[in-house]
Amino acid sequence: MSSNYDLSSNYEDVIIGLEVHIQITNLKTKLFCSCSADYRGDTPNSHNCPICLGLPGSLPVINKKAIEFATRLALALNCKINDSIYFFRKNYFYVDLPKGFQISQYNKAGGKAFADGGKITIKLNGNKKDIRLNRIHLEEDPARLVHKGSIATSPYTLVDYNRSGVCLIEIVSEPVINSPEEAREYLRQLKSIVQYTGISNLDLTGAARVDANISIKGHDRSEVKNISSFKEVERALKWEIQRQKNLLKRGKTLTQETRHWDDKRRITISLRTKEFEEDYRYFPEQDLVPILIDKNFIEKVKEELPEMPAERAVRLHRDYNLSEFDSENLVLDKHIADFYEDGVNSDPSFGPSEYKQFCNWLMNDISGYLNEQNKTIKDTNAQPKQVVDLINYIKEGKITTKIAKTFIGEMMNGISISKIIEKKGKKRISNEQTIAENCRAVIKENPIIVEDCRKNQKAIEALIGRVMGKTKGQADPEITRKIMVEILKQIGIIE
Numbered sequence: 001m002s003s004n005y006d007l008s009s010n011y012e013d014v015i016i017g018l019e020v021h022i023q024i025t026n027l028k029t030k031l032f033c034s035c036s037a038d039y040r041g042d043t044p045n046s047h048n049c050p051i052c053l054g055l056p057g058s059l060p061v062i063n064k065k066a067i068e069f070a071t072r073l074a075l076a077l078n079c080k081i082n083d084s085i086y087f088f089r090k091n092y093f094y095v096d097l098p099k100g101f102q103i104s105q106y107n108k109a110g111g112k113a114f115a116d117g118g119k120i121t122i123k124l125n126g127n128k129k130d131i132r133l134n135r136i137h138l139e140e141d142p143a144r145l146v147h148k149g150s151i152a153t154s155p156y157t158l159v160d161y162n163r164s165g166v167c168l169i170e171i172v173s174e175p176v177i178n179s180p181e182e183a184r185e186y187l188r189q190l191k192s193i194v195q196y197t198g199i200s201n202l203d204l205t206g207a208a209r210v211d212a213n214i215s216i217k218g219h220d221r222s223e224v225k226n227i228s229s230f231k232e233v234e235r236a237l238k239w240e241i242q243r244q245k246n247l248l249k250r251g252k253t254l255t256q257e258t259r260h261w262d263d264k265r266r267i268t269i270s271l272r273t274k275e276f277e278e279d280y281r282y283f284p285e286q287d288l289v290p291i292l293i294d295k296n297f298i299e300k301v302k303e304e305l306p307e308m309p310a311e312r313a314v315r316l317h318r319d320y321n322l323s324e325f326d327s328e329n330l331v332l333d334k335h336i337a338d339f340y341e342d343g344v345n346s347d348p349s350f351g352p353s354e355y356k357q358f359c360n361w362l363m364n365d366i367s368g369y370l371n372e373q374n375k376t377i378k379d380t381n382a383q384p385k386q387v388v389d390l391i392n393y394i395k396e397g398k399i400t401t402k403i404a405k406t407f408i409g410e411m412m413n414g415i416s417i418s419k420i421i422e423k424k425g426k427k428r429i430s431n432e433q434t435i436a437e438n439c440r441a442v443i444k445e446n447p448i449i450v451e452d453c454r455k456n457q458k459a460i461e462a463l464i465g466r467v468m469g470k471t472k473g474q475a476d477p478e479i480t481r482k483i484m485v486e487i488l489k490q491i492g493i494i495e
Contacts, residue, residue, distance in 0.1 A: 017175035031167035032060030039162035052165030054099025079118035096142035104139035343384030381414030402473035
């Protein structure tokens with residue numbers, strides 16, 4: 001093995017395939033029994049029955065709504081839905097599987113996945129790429145393992161079977177992803193599509209988990225199991241790629257293995273080696289009958305399918321004169337896009353200029369606040385009317401943009417713009433005499449900047465900035481500029 005392996009940051013030789021498991025959180029019951037699927041925050045092992053505990057003699061029955069939801073997602077991902085499917089037993093012994101096998105689907109040995117093919121289109125650095133899908137299939141969620149601290153250091157493992165039997169849909173990509181950044185964009189688009197279908201809330205803890213298969217071209221792969229959130233996937237991939245490249249640089253041989261992502265230490269840990277598909281001994285689940293999906297059922301689901309993000313982006317671009325970039329970013333979060341349309345359509349006076357301003361407030365200042373607070377727009381009391389009022393107050397000259405930016409936190413708490421202004425006493429200063437007094441004071445206090453204005457008139461901006469600071473951002477910037485230039489001309493600093 002050559003030790004001259006290139007450790008550069010490019011990923012041309014990296015091969016990544018992702019298996020994304022999403023919980024169908026909007027189902028009321030589990031996949032094969034009537035136990036409540038809404039287990040979060042409840043007492044451990046309180047949502048169980050003989051079926052989801054795998055007790056001898058218990059018989060599973062398919063949740064029809066799960067088939068409908070899987071059909072929604074398959075249509076949204078442009079998959080080919082198979083007209084006849086049945087379930088398999090995936091055999092492996094682990095404490096989170098009480099019956100010693102998982103009921104899943106298998107697309108070999110005569111079996112079929114729920115749906116085949118499909119794609120998700122991503123855009124990175126201005127370039128579009130189709131990430132092809134291999135399949136999507138239904139399966140039951142195992143129980144949840146609870147550790148004290150890290151999995152590597154915990155002295156014991158507890159098992160909570162509340163999650164056992166909850167419906168999962170697994171989305172398996174082809175190994176065509178070539179970088180952690182592509183994986184991030186793929187997951188962002190997938191999350192958006194799932195949100196629009198209305199089948200799951202992926203912001204809930206544990207609602208999305210990812211298994212990532214990573215290899216360097218020509219070498220054995222590693223599978224990093226159960227990355228607990230989409231946000232962690234890019235970080236885990238970067239670590240694992242660097243780990244493999246470092247081994248190759250030292251002349252080591254990469255072996256096929258399963259690894260765990262420790263999100264506290266941010267490293268991958270080896271769990272087991274040489275795990276192959278045949279180790280699972282798939283065979284048909286004898287307690288479940290084959291499921292036939294006819295064209296009428298698919299057509300009915302298709303008619304009820306809401307507008308998808310890509311379609312909505314095209315419409316926003318057309319109807320609101322937004323750029324392609326703005327439209328595509330707005331639709332990523334359905335709640336943000338709904339907030340936008342509710343707002344711009346609530347004021348008949350709004351036109352292309354206001355459409356753009358509303359988008360800017362949402363995607364910059366408001367999104368920045370949400371990211372800092374780790375919240376979504378639904379977690380706040382913000383209302384579209386507040387942003388409408390903000391834009392109108394700026395347009396009418398009652399406040400400046402700089403003042404408006406200080407209102408974001410209180411807006412997110414549901415406080416109206418008029419009350420924020422009343423509380424803070426922050427109104428736009430347009431009185432020319434008041435502004436002139438502040439300009440003269442700034443000129444007197446900053447002789448060096450004033451001298452700089454003789455050589456470079458751009459230095460005037462620094463003086464205007466000082467006036468804005470003195471007035472706490474309340475001075476009208478256009479009036480301030482006009483008066484500052486007039487005074488500097490009067491005292492012979494500029495012509």
